[in-house]
Amino acid sequence: MANIMSEKEGCVVSISHWDTLRIHAISCVIGSWVVFRRLVRSLWSPLNLNLQDREKPPQCLVDSSLGQHSYIKVKGAKLHYVEAGSRSKPMLLLLHGFPDCWLTWRYQIPALVKHFRVVALDLKGFGDSDKPAWRRSYRVDTLLAELKELITALGTSSCTVVAHDLGALLCWYLAHQYPDIVEKFVCISCPHPNVYWSTVPRESVFNSSWISFSQLPYLPETEALRNGLSIINQRYPHLQKKSDADDYLVANKYAFSRKEDWTGAINYFRNLPFQRISPVCEPVKAPCMFITGNRDPCLTLESIVTSTEFTEKFLVKIVNETGHYPHQEKPEVVNKMIISFLNVNESPEKVDKPVQKGLMDRMFGAVASTVKYGNQMFDVVQKTSNIVPGLQRKSSVLGQSAS
Template sequence: MLSIIRRFGFFSGRIPGYYYSLLLGLVYGYLVLFGLLYSFIRKGPGWFFKRKRRGTWPGCMDNEELGKHGFLRINNLKLHYVAAGDRSKPLMLFLHGFPECWYSWRHQMKAFSVNYRCVALDMRGFGESDRPSGKESYRMEVLVDDVKASISALGYSSCTLVGHDWGSVIAYTCCSWYPDIVDKVIIINGPHPSRYFEVLKTNPTQFLKAWYIFFFQIPLLPEFALSVGDFPVFKNLFKNIDLTDEQVEVYKYSMSRPGAISAQINYYRGLLTSSSSSWLHKDIVVNTPTLLIWGVNEEAMVMDVTKGLKKYLTNVSKQYVDAGHCVQQEKPSDVNRLMKEFLEE
């Protein structure tokens, strides 16, 4: 399959990669349909159509030790955030990944709010933030501009930027396009976009691991598949993290908001829009001091995405942790220690 994709110009400038992604998405869609049918037969209609009503967020989100809730109004958008620490301190801005929310940074908020003004966003489409419709609302240019505008709206000219998963991709790009607004950047299990697409086109294992990116390009079915059985995606995502039922409810609540599933999937759909093609084909070079923390038990990406980074990251320190994708939640003490050492350099 990989040789066929190479031959017909997948992610090349000759033929738009979107149409091939959509074709692959249809193939994976049929496989997902078979999986859903199997789940229906094995677990029954009671499990299959189970969907809990969630009108209010779980009480653990109101923990004052984590910070205070607030809203920013930027770019005709309302963004929810939680902030901790004195306003006179330097800004540390946290960007979460898919399919999470601000709560993923609770351990780091506690640890660094003594020396920083820590702000964890619900990025557009997530949690209590607005959820504009259409994949064009989730292009990289839009997502980066949200970060830039948020820093200004919070009363700062620059920040220490911390990103995980999708938040990391946005953080890398923000540093490349607007280096003056980021003092240091900390990346946690997030691939550098230029390196990721290099590996995707040459490594068959990574190509197969990226199946969900293609699956998310098709309409409707991804939304349905994620909600079947009341969001079982979180059971696998957090399998190595000691979370209470109430804490898992935080993420289910975030994804169950009206229009939230489509909005969050649109991050992937916006990635391959025709207006994003120029971004995909440009090298994202970051000169900002960078710390890359990587959980070596990552399931969605091969280790090669953490190698060959020197041409993209001119000032990078890499640290590996015996953990999975959500390393900042699985091994918070290790992550906090590495962050602290990097910030004190």
């Protein structure tokens, strides 16, 4: 974990000058190699981005069957969102990942709208929201202030957040910085930021080398556009098994068909790696549920278990036979998880956080409370008001067979 500087804004602090210099040094090395490789390639053939004509948006991006498309301006940025459900119900904010847009929640909106007022946002820099080119527009403090104002502008002082990947990373910062805003947090496929930046597996499409490469101007955008946006295909291998795979892949390629479509999105990675949560900041008070696929190439179970150290109340669910997009790969299973966890009629009692234990103790507890859920889903860690942490309790659970 990076060393943390003493200067801070709230809970969000900057990494040390040495770690900052290291990231930029690696980015220069990788950038030099990419430039050299391109020069060699140009001797045989010029750079060809092979982009198709994508002037007309796919119908699924503009279809209003999932909800009403609306726009709102917060702190000078115009944000696009899709809203569904009665405004008399509790608000639930959906935040997508990278590279993605609001449409990633197409399977969740119809199920959640029965219980909530659902708002599926296009993050700034994505989809039909504004895409400022300046890197400073995506500073963590700026993004969090905009999300805070968005929630207020939508007529509520707090809400539940369901978020995936980059959106979940933002919600981690938000829940620490503005704890009164986040009522509950469903975190899909994303460790805590203090864990995330040091545990990205090399097998991931957007691994640590890519994060360093993204610090450079222009080059990351043109690399993403190469070979007809093949990077989108790499990111969504599971869609080959879905009946609407073609429509969704076309929608994503439309959303990222221009250089400026990538600039805003990549600017998140030009800012967020330099920010952490201060070690003196309180753990997240909102009840958290972690959802992860057992075949996710972008994270490890260890990183999820370590992330529970930053929460007071948590639940971990593993969706079997899924990768980085469990909410798309097995939406029925994930929807049941979310609805059960977010049941507005249930108010679990506050659970005092136990004395801090090491990672092995928390892993032991995770294995001890494993419960089979059908053929597709497993509880890995569960800490609720009816479970008392402790080795004696864990030992007794280990003696029971999974049902």
